[in-house]
Structure formats: structure tokens, C-alpha cells
Amino acid sequence: MLGKFFKKPADDMGGRVPPGQSLTTRFPVLTYGPTQHYAPQEVAVRIFGLAEEHTFTWADLLALPQTTLTYDIHCVTHWSKLDTTWTGVRVTDLITHLRLKPGATHVMQHSVGGYTTNLSLDDFVRPENLLAHTFGGQPLDAEHGGPLRLVVPHLYFWKSAKWLSGLEFMDADRPGFWERNGYHMRGDPFQEERYDDD
Numbered sequence: 001m002l003g004k005f006f007k008k009p010a011d012d013m014g015g016r017v018p019p020g021q022s023l024t025t026r027f028p029v030l031t032y033g034p035t036q037h038y039a040p041q042e043v044a045v046r047i048f049g050l051a052e053e054h055t056f057t058w059a060d061l062l063a064l065p066q067t068t069l070t071y072d073i074h075c076v077t078h079w080s081k082l083d084t085t086w087t088g089v090r091v092t093d094l095i096t097h098l099r100l101k102p103g104a105t106h107v108m109q110h111s112v113g114g115y116t117t118n119l120s121l122d123d124f125v126r127p128e129n130l131l132a133h134t135f136g137g138q139p140l141d142a143e144h145g146g147p148l149r150l151v152v153p154h155l156y157f158w159k160s161a162k163w164l165s166g167l168e169f170m171d172a173d174r175p176g177f178w179e180r181n182g183y184h185m186r187g188d189p190f191q192e193e194r195y196d197d198d
């Protein structure tokens with residue numbers, strides 16, 4: 001894939017490009033299985049596990065403060081894209097509406113279609129993490145996870161579930177889909193935490 005669409009960074013852009021990554025100006029689509037298609041009105045994000053059960057609808061999410069942020073994203077398949085702009089609800093704003101139960105230390109993101117990926121609470125509750133519905137000022141395309149996905153930019157992009165349908169709070173770390181298939185439990189691109197046998 002190197003060549004036509006990807007270019008090696010001339011330098012690491014002042015530390016912005018993690019080791020082993022190449023820059024792209026495209027926006028590659030990476031989905032295991034089919035793209036999910038549904039209307040915003042069908043969005044439902046179910047909070048469960050070690051948290052008071054609650055389901056956020058599209059209207060609930062739009063009633064929360066909306067934040068636009070620009071940052072870089074890094075995929076474990078070696079592409080990075082600089083300055084991507086997302087709009088949505090900050091996890092730090094959502095969390096004020098959740099009642100976590102004692103012992104919650106991790107969260108599993110669940111997607112329509114069955115994809116899952118795990119995070120520690122520290123990696124989840126960060127001010128740059130968004131439940132995003134808008135990319136570059138336009139409604140997020142279905143292939144990129146629209147109507148609603150999580151964006152967790154400080155970890156490899158597999159940690160950002162498309163078509164978000166649930167957040168399950170847990171008292172221990174548990175592997176999600178790619179983590180069960182050999183990917184690293186955390187996935188920090190600057191540490192090159194790609195696969196667990198690294």
C-alpha cells in the first residue's frame with residue numbers, strides 16, 4: 001500500500017508521527033464485516049455492567065454539550081492521518097450523567113454488528129475522547145462509523161468503536177474482538193503496542 005497514497009514522514013512532524021507509521025491524506029476504511037446502516041433516530045447507547053443501566057438516545061446525546069476537536073489518528077496497519085476534525089459529546093461530559101458502581105475499572109465498547117474493544121477507565125475518561133457524529137463538519141459516513149462512533153485518539157484506531165451501541169463497565173480488563181485475536185490490550189501507538197506477542 002506504500003507508494004501512491006502513503007508517504008513516509010520526512011521527519012516525525014515534531015514528535016506527532018508514532019514510530020512505524022506513514023502519513024496518508026486519504027481516510028482508509030477498516031471494518032471487519034459489513035458496514036452498518038441505520039438512522040440517527042435509531043442510535044441507542046446502552047450503559048450497563050458496573051453502572052446504573054441507562055440508554056442514551058440520539059436526542060439525549062444532542063442535548064449534551066457538543067465539542068469540536070482536531071487531532072491525529074493512528075491505525076495499527078501503519079497509517080496515520082493528521083488534523084482530523086470531529087464533533088460530538090466528550091466522554092468527560094457524558095460521564096457526569098453516569099452512575100458507576102464501586103469496582104468499575106474498565107469499559108468494553110460494543111458496536112452494532114458485534115464488534116467490541118476494551119479500555120481502562122483512565123484511557124476512556126479523557127477530555128479528547130468523543131462520541132462523535134460529525135467529521136470535518138459533515139455527518140459521519142456510515143463506513144466510518146456513522147451515525148455515532150467513539151474516537152479515542154491517543155490509542156490505535158481499533159480502540160475507537162464504530163456504530164457505538166453500548167458501554168459495559170467492568171471490574172477487570174477483558175479482551176475485545178481484536179484483542180482476542182492477538183492485538184495488544186492497550187494499543188499505545190507511541191509505544192508501538194500493536195500485537196501482544198511484540
Ligand SMILES: Nc1nc2c(c(=O)[nH]1)N[C@H]1C(S)=C(S)[C@@H](COP(=O)(O)O)O[C@H]1N2
Nearest residue numbers: 028029030031032111115144157158160162
Ligand atoms: N464496529 C467496528 N468498529 C471498528 C472496527 C470494526 O471493524 N467494527 N474497526 C476498527 C479498526 S481496526 C480501525 S483502524 C478503525 C477504522 O476506522 P475507519 O474505517 O473510520 O478508518 O475502526 C475501528 N472500529
Ligand SMILES: [Mo]
Nearest residue numbers: 030075076158
Ligand atoms: Mo485498524
